[in-house]
Structure formats: C-alpha cells, structure tokens
Amino acid sequence: MYLTKEEKQELFKKHGKSTKDTGSAEGQIALFTQRISHLSGHLKTNRKDYNTERSLVRLVGKRRNLLDYLMKKDILRYRAIVKELGLRK
Numbered sequence: 001m002y003l004t005k006e007e008k009q010e011l012f013k014k015h016g017k018s019t020k021d022t023g024s025a026e027g028q029i030a031l032f033t034q035r036i037s038h039l040s041g042h043l044k045t046n047r048k049d050y051n052t053e054r055s056l057v058r059l060v061g062k063r064r065n066l067l068d069y070l071m072k073k074d075i076l077r078y079r080a081i082v083k084e085l086g087l088r089k
C-alpha cells in the first residue's frame with residue numbers, strides 16, 4: 001500500500017490526539033487529504049482510470065462532510081486543521 005503503518009501512526013499523532021486516535025475528525029481529514037493527494041498524482045499519469053477518479057470524488061465528498069461537521073461543532077478546530085493542511089476555504 002502507499003502508506004505504511006508507521007506513516008499512518010505519525011499522521012494521526014501529528015493531527016489527532018495520539019497515535020491510537022484514528023476516529024477524530026482531524027485525523028480522518030488528514031488521512032483523506034493524504035489519500036486524495038496520492039490519487040491525484042496517480043490520475044495525472046493515468047488519465048483514463050475512471051474507477052480511481054470515482055473513488056477520488058467520493059473521498060473529496062467524505063472530507064467535505066467531515067469539514068462541515070467540524071465547522072458546525074467547533075470552528076476553532078476547523079480553522080486549525082484547514083490551516084495545517086493548507087486546504088482552501
């Protein structure tokens with residue numbers, strides 16, 4: 001796979017509360033962002049891979065839903081994760 005176990009733990013440690021905190025909104029958003037960037041790179045070389053394109057669109061939708069949830073729940077955490085990950089909006 002494109003992301004090893006240690007890389008995932010580091011990602012959750014950086015954006016979540018701990019390495020085992022895989023359920024927090026920030027951790028999930030960071031993981032989705034990592035996967036989105038990986039799939040975007042894949043699609044740049046494989047333009048006709050429509051299954052990957054479909055899964056990329058679904059991931060973007062899931063990330064958007066989590067960001068909307070976080071914005072409604074706690075605007076400060078939302079602003080922090082958007083700034084950390086360099087997302088627009």
